Amino acid sequence: MTKAEVIQVIGAINDPSTQKPLSESGTISELIVSDDNKIHITFGFERAQNQQFVAFQRELIRVLKNDLKFDGVKIDYKEPDEKVMPDGRFIAVASGKGGVGKSTTTIELAYAFARAGKKVAIIDADVYGSSVAQIMGITKNPPQAINRKILPFIKDGIQVMGCDLLLAGNDPVLWRGPMLGKMIQQFFTDVAWDRDIDVFLLDMPPGTGDVALDVQMMIPQCEMLIVTTPQKDAAYIANKAGLAALNLGHQIIGAVENMSYLTCAHCGERTYLFGQDGGQAVADQLQTELLAQVPMKTANNKEEIDATFDEIVKKISF
Known part of the structure; x- marks a missing residue:
């Protein structure tokens, strides 16, 4: 499974921090697919304790495990810092x-x-x-x-x-x-x-x-x-x-x-x-x-x- 294939599939899932699909939100900070069929995704927003966030994480894990057949899934969240994209x-x-x-x-x-x-x-x-x-x-x-x-x-x-x-x-x-x-x-x-x-x-x-x-x-x-x-x-x-x-x-x-x-x-x-x-x-x-x-x-x-x-x-x- 390649990065492109993963992005194409999970891109339709709504980002709870922006209310936009992941393909448009730009909040995937890192995506690593390892040789042993495991995936590690880091998002550039803070973990939240609300129903919307829980639903997002549940749907993401379901897609990664059931649809894309990854053997291991790790998801990290990091609080946004001063590192922002420049305008232009x-x-x-x-x-x-x-x-x-x-x-x-x-x-x-x-x-x-x-x-x-x-x-x-x-x-x-x-x-x-x-x-x-x-x-x-x-x-x-x-x-x-x-x-x-x-x-x-x-x-x-x-x-x-x-x-x-x-x-x-x-x-x-x-x-x-x-x-x-x-x-x-x-x-x-x-x-x-x-x-x-x-x-x-x-x-x-x-x-x-x-x-x-x-x-x-x-x-x-x-x-x-x-x-x-x-x-x-x-x-x-x-x-x-x-x-x-x-x-x-x-x-x-x-x-x-x-x-x-x-x-x-x-x-x-x-x-x-x-x-x-x-x-x-x-x-x-x-x-x-x-x-x-x-x-x-x-x-x-x-x-x-x-x-x-x-x-x-x-x-x-x-």
């Missing part, structure tokens, strides 16, 4: 696979939002392959803290936090699923983000594993932007990421086809190095809009790429 719009940039330019798309999108007058933050949620800081040229100094919260790094007015900024050198991350969830939670709640951030952009890891599920639990209102390249194989896997997002209840706000073509600096002719139509195939499959076809980056086409992302921001703007 959350957009996750996902691809399903690596190498399609998801991180660069996230960064270009951040600069486009900034040019549009929005205050932007980037959370590099690709814990294993964190690269946003490297691409943006952020100097890795020891992180500073205020009021027990880490100050985000800032480049060109954009606030940034990622695992790579907290590790020495190019050290790899060798963590299992539960540790990833805790790190992502800390990016949201233990960083001293400015209170007036308009948009948080999440650079998601490849695939549809633990981090995607943790993001769904923490911010069920998160929107998804799907990135692909023109190749059929890349589009096929991007569709999987999009379908996973839909199954988790996220809204897909569009698809972006990256590295669509190379423009000749002399004659302006376009060469489609990786084929065509992958982005449109993803948009059609996910019933969303193909927001842009982004050219390959060269030394001479910064204005063209900036204009492309400015148009994307206009299409998905508030």
Whole structure:
């Protein structure tokens, strides 16, 4: 039994603290499915002694044991503390696979939002392959803290936090699923983000594993932007990421086809190095809009790429 399957089933149960389904309330703090068919769920609200709470717990245990057939069930509750999610719009940039330019798309999108007058933050949620800081040229100094919260790094007015900024050198991350969830939670709640951030952009890891599920639990209102390249194989896997997002209840706000073509600096002719139509195939499959076809980056086409992302921001703007 996977996390996604559990969330899909228990998501319809009403949260007694918010009167919303668990799929919308965002109060599942942690969900661990062990190899011996046991489950441990921690909720971010305090245990109560009333009929509504008792009915909730009874129904949850019934579903976990009888419907999902878990051999052991452990449920914990913790009183809410000062760790609250920041306000703002959350957009996750996902691809399903690596190498399609998801991180660069996230960064270009951040600069486009900034040019549009929005205050932007980037959370590099690709814990294993964190690269946003490297691409943006952020100097890795020891992180500073205020009021027990880490100050985000800032480049060109954009606030940034990622695992790579907290590790020495190019050290790899060798963590299992539960540790990833805790790190992502800390990016949201233990960083001293400015209170007036308009948009948080999440650079998601490849695939549809633990981090995607943790993001769904923490911010069920998160929107998804799907990135692909023109190749059929890349589009096929991007569709999987999009379908996973839909199954988790996220809204897909569009698809972006990256590295669509190379423009000749002399004659302006376009060469489609990786084929065509992958982005449109993803948009059609996910019933969303193909927001842009982004050219390959060269030394001479910064204005063209900036204009492309400015148009994307206009299409998905508030």
